[in-house]
Amino acid sequence: MSRQTQAIIHADALLHNFKALAALAPTSQSMAVVKADAYGHGAVNVARILQHVSSRFAVAIIEEAIALRDAGITAPIIVLEGAHQVKECKMAYQNNCILVMHCQEQLDWLDKCPEDSRPHVWLKVDSGMHRLGFAMSDIEAIAKKYRHLLSEQTVIATHFACADDVDNRFTGTQLRAFKQVADKLGFPTSVANSPATVNFPESRNAWNRLGVGVYGGAVSTSNDVDIEIYSTMTLRSSVLAVRNIAAGEGVGYGQTWVADKPSKIATVGIGYADGYPRHCKNGTPVMVRGKRAYLAGRVSMDMITIDVTHIDNVNVGDEVELWGQNVSIQEVAAWADTIDYELMTRISQRVPRIVKYL
Ligand SMILES: Cc1ncc(COP(=O)(O)O)c(C=O)c1O
Structure with missing residues (x-):
């Protein structure tokens, strides 16, 4: 696969x-x-x-x-x-x-x-x-x-x-x-x-x-503007591995995230070489099994690690939404201290674009 x-x-x-x-x-x-x-x-x-x-x-x-x-x-x-x-x-x-x-x-x-x-x-x-x-x-x-x-x-x-x-x-x-x-x-x-x-x-x-x-970008700073703009890109990947770690263990390069309790970490197949921003901080949301999970540890070139301790039955192969209909690209951009324009344009050629009609 x-x-x-x-x-x-x-x-x-x-x-x-x-x-x-x-x-x-x-x-x-x-x-x-x-x-x-x-x-x-x-x-x-x-x-x-x-x-x-x-x-x-x-x-x-x-x-x-x-x-x-x-x-x-x-x-x-x-x-x-x-x-x-x-x-x-x-x-x-x-x-x-x-x-x-x-x-x-x-x-x-x-x-x-x-x-x-x-x-x-x-x-x-x-x-x-x-x-x-x-x-x-x-x-x-x-x-x-x-x-x-x-x-x-x-x-x-x-x-x-x-x-x-x-x-x-x-x-x-x-x-x-x-x-x-x-x-x-x-x-x-x-x-x-x-x-x-x-x-x-x-x-x-x-x-x-x-x-x-x-x-699907943010076009206005006003909530009163009467136009509905839909998200046009879902960036998605899947879970490559799931592991349990003990409290006090660090995750990823530089060990910038440390478990404060026994935790379950899922590794996801997307990294900064795909255009997922390395600047995303710990806590950046993603979506797995209908629930929000959170970035735990630095973004690597080809992978990220997320804390899924609170989500049951996370398995290898589960779909992960990085942004799209459930996690807005604007929200992720804010976690990376940038704007949606930059996130969209930086998706690399390694990521296939799949056009879908409803
Ligand atoms: C000269 C010019 N016109 C139009 C646009 C489109 O602007 P926007 O993406 O904000 O709608 C751009 C984008 O940067 C631009 O440089």
């Missing part, structure tokens, strides 16, 4: 989440962001599942777009980092990709492409996140200078720094500043990621770029 460590990808939940987020913005168009292997879910899997509801997809880099083309995905693909080298302009054209250009060097590369093989581009504006984008004071001049590179498909885009926090006023500041310059340019705009689509209705516009919410 092969190792039972798998990421189950719930197709119906992906479809539900995308549709629910898109329905918040009926006058916008919505695209699924499938960068970083669709946040660890498998970009080809996800693009196939969503291709009838998401008329475009977004990736970070051109290689991710080409992988989708190789798998037969035909929808236009937005490349969020634009071109990294001049040759990527041609690659974008050949693969029906739209490059989001954020600096003048990229537009100069595009200018060098023969006119009949130039991809469409979006322009990105830095409205305050200070990561990528033309300065707001420059964008009008840039749009004028490179007018010949823009087309009916051009969109002016920006990205928020704090959209998951409903109380953060900086989102409003970014939006107002962006609108002032975008209005003058007269192109459609794209601003909202999935948290902004949920939390800031005024940010929904021509194209919303839906990422983590599609993947």
Whole structure:
């Protein structure tokens, strides 16, 4: 029997989440962001599942777009980092990709492409996140200078720094500043990621770029938000061994967990080489036989150890849920001092993704 460590990808939940987020913005168009292997879910899997509801997809880099083309995905693909080298302009054209250009060097590369093989581009504006984008004071001049590179498909885009926090006023500041310059340019705009689509209705516009919410991520700091987002990935493994240890015995590397009473320890076939975070502390919950059990000892490369003293009849082969419908990925992320985005995207290639419909 092969190792039972798998990421189950719930197709119906992906479809539900995308549709629910898109329905918040009926006058916008919505695209699924499938960068970083669709946040660890498998970009080809996800693009196939969503291709009838998401008329475009977004990736970070051109290689991710080409992988989708190789798998037969035909929808236009937005490349969020634009071109990294001049040759990527041609690659974008050949693969029906739209490059989001954020600096003048990229537009100069595009200018060098023969006119009949130039991809469409979006322009990105830095409205305050200070990561990528033309300065707001420059964008009008840039749009004028490179007018010949823009087309009916051009969109002016920006990205928020704090959209998951409903109380953060900086989102409003970014939006107002962006609108002032975008209005003058007269192109459609794209601003909202999935948290902004949920939390800031005024940010929904021509194209919303839906990422983590599609993947069951936390999109809001408010409990009042009226949208149900389902978990899309169950990370599961199985029990490899069960042993009883005496009070005072330590478990795992560094003996960071010590039994305070006679205890039963189950060893589970998943470790940090699979993407289960090594930073998870003692006490991180998992689910076995319908009950919560708790991490006991450091996460190793291929295994973890859990305290199952309170659970009867735990046996070799029993299924263990690391996160999913019973233990939320957000809860595990908190135990690892990180966010759900990181947990999803770090599931390694060693873990098979199994797509399941209801
Ligand atoms: C430019 C851009 N747009 C949209 C997204 C999607 O954001 P989210 O996953 O928060 O919905 C990302 C993700 O990081 C991004 O970098």
